Amino acid sequence: xxxxxxxxxxxxxxxxxxxxxxxxxxxxxxxxxxxxxxxxxxxxxxxxxxxxxxxxxxxxxxxxxxxxxxxxxxxxxxxxxxxxxxxxxxxxxxxxxxxxxxxxxxxxxxxx
Amino acid sequence: xxxxxxxxxxxxxxxxxxxxxxxxxxxxxxxxxxxxxxxxxxxxxxxxxxxxxxxxxxxxxxxxxxxxxxxxxxxxxxxxxxxxxxxxxxxxxxxxxxxxxxxxxxxxxxxxx
Numbered sequence: 001x002x003x004x005x006x007x008x009x010x011x012x013x014x015x016x017x018x019x020x021x022x023x024x025x026x027x028x029x030x031x032x033x034x035x036x037x038x039x040x041x042x043x044x045x046x047x048x049x050x051x052x053x054x055x056x057x058x059x060x061x062x063x064x065x066x067x068x069x070x071x072x073x074x075x076x077x078x079x080x081x082x083x084x085x086x087x088x089x090x091x092x093x094x095x096x097x098x099x100x101x102x103x104x105x106x107x108x109x110x111x112x
Numbered sequence: 113x114x115x116x117x118x119x120x121x122x123x124x125x126x127x128x129x130x131x132x133x134x135x136x137x138x139x140x141x142x143x144x145x146x147x148x149x150x151x152x153x154x155x156x157x158x159x160x161x162x163x164x165x166x167x168x169x170x171x172x173x174x175x176x177x178x179x180x181x182x183x184x185x186x187x188x189x190x191x192x193x194x195x196x197x198x199x200x201x202x203x204x205x206x207x208x209x210x211x212x213x214x215x216x217x218x219x220x221x222x223x224x225x
Contacts, residue, residue, distance in 0.1 A: 042215040042216060091155060091156070104155060
């Protein structure tokens, strides 16, 4: 499967724990985007990364959230000290340059 | 006013009919528009993108863009039960040149046999 790979698909955390979501873009894609879909809401842009660079993080909450896309390995979205309001589906998308986005299957975070 | 607004529906059409999905956007400078389909519990899947005024057809799908009216639509001809899903309209807002999409709330479409 050469698509965008996300893991874990489902993650359960208790309040105050950390969540790490991973995304491997499609082969040949060097641009990664993270979007969040809250229950009953639309998809919201969070961050855009290229290898080793954060290009646009205007959609990231100011605290507890961080993202990286290292030279080697997947992109990681990290949420520290999770709260119930962080429960959502987190989608990663990749694109070859500035073309259309291809979305992964998402990681569904549930905070107890 | 929301940057990208869709009639939330739900929209119900009989099998074989034309389904019409509508979207308006607030930023007159927006250039790129996308329609995604999302089945329940699944990821968004790109159906079509449109950049120029007018119609763009791909199989049973036709996207229409009217920049003067700031209006984008998606027509699905010969609707099938398998088309039942949430349809998301998205635009690149604010002159950015990369895939920072602003999505509408989505329209739930049900095609009944």
